[in-house]
């Protein structure tokens with residue numbers, strides 16, 4: 001691995017899994033790697049939704065999940081599912097036949113009432129993953145686009161303009177400034193919320209958020225890193241991926257000791273909102289982190305001798 005390796009060259013791509021019609025293969029592989037970033041981010045997304053509801057009483061939350069894959073963010077944030085529940089549903093109960101699988105997922109969602117009443121719009125370049133998320137009822141609307149190079153249609157703009165909460169977990173790095181420049185001028189623009197929209201993003205430590213931050217600044221929103229919150233994403237796929245990531249981190253002057261050196265990717269948590277709201281968001285995120293079991297993510301670190309040994313957070 002040379003010193004000119006880019007973060008995206010170091011990171012293993014799973015795009016072959018997102019091309020499958022159902023999430024069986026993806027969840028099996030993610031389970032093997034101790035994937036947990038979307039579940040780790042859930043409480044912060046919920047906190048942001050609660051704050052938006054508090055600031056704008058009576059106005060429903062509509063979430064835009066940027067890089068939504070199979071609608072995982074909706075399963076976690078709206079329905080309160082755990083990764084373990086999802087993985088075991090797709091291992092033991094959901095048939096692989098597409099129609100039967102989406103029907104089984106719809107049936108499950110019918111008996112799991114939403115934890116938060118919200119509409120969910122998903123955006124992803126992976127057509128099959130988005131189709132599954134819509135057909136199974138996880139998303140109210142799916143946008144299949146690569147906004148790094150493509151423009152939004154009028155209909156897609158209309159959906160985004162009704163959203164007031166943007167979440168992006170595990171996708172910054174693939175999704176950058178161009179996409180946010182196309183989304184943000186429309187986010188929440190057809191709403192009358194007094195607070196403006198809010199965003200919750202997890203960003204792997206090896207990726208730089210500066211350009212995405214500039215896109216938020218261009219629409220008057222401020223981006224803040226939440227102090228003291230660092231979330232495990234997944235175990236490295238193999239030693240080659242780990243060595244590649246460690247050399248990218250070394251090149252950037254980021255010390256992996258106690259974090260990635262244990263064989264696990266780590267992400268920092270960022271929020272964005274208008275200047276009047278962003279401080280409240282950060283404070284609530286820090287409070288929310290203090291209230292959860294403090295040792296949760298450190299249990300994951302300490303025990304992560306191999307990806308399979310990652311423990312999910314205790315809530």
Ligand SMILES: C[S@@+](CC[C@H](N)C(=O)[O-])C[C@H]1O[C@@H](n2cnc3c(N)ncnc32)[C@H](O)[C@@H]1O
Pocket residue numbers: 018037038066067068069070072073123124125126129145146147148168169170171174175179
């Ligand atoms: C690691 S997955 C994260 C999925 C989900 N947010 C989660 O936390 O589990 C990254 C997602 O970003 C999507 N993606 C990659 N490049 C993209 C692009 N340019 N535009 C939209 N989505 C993209 C991939 O298809 C994939 O679904």
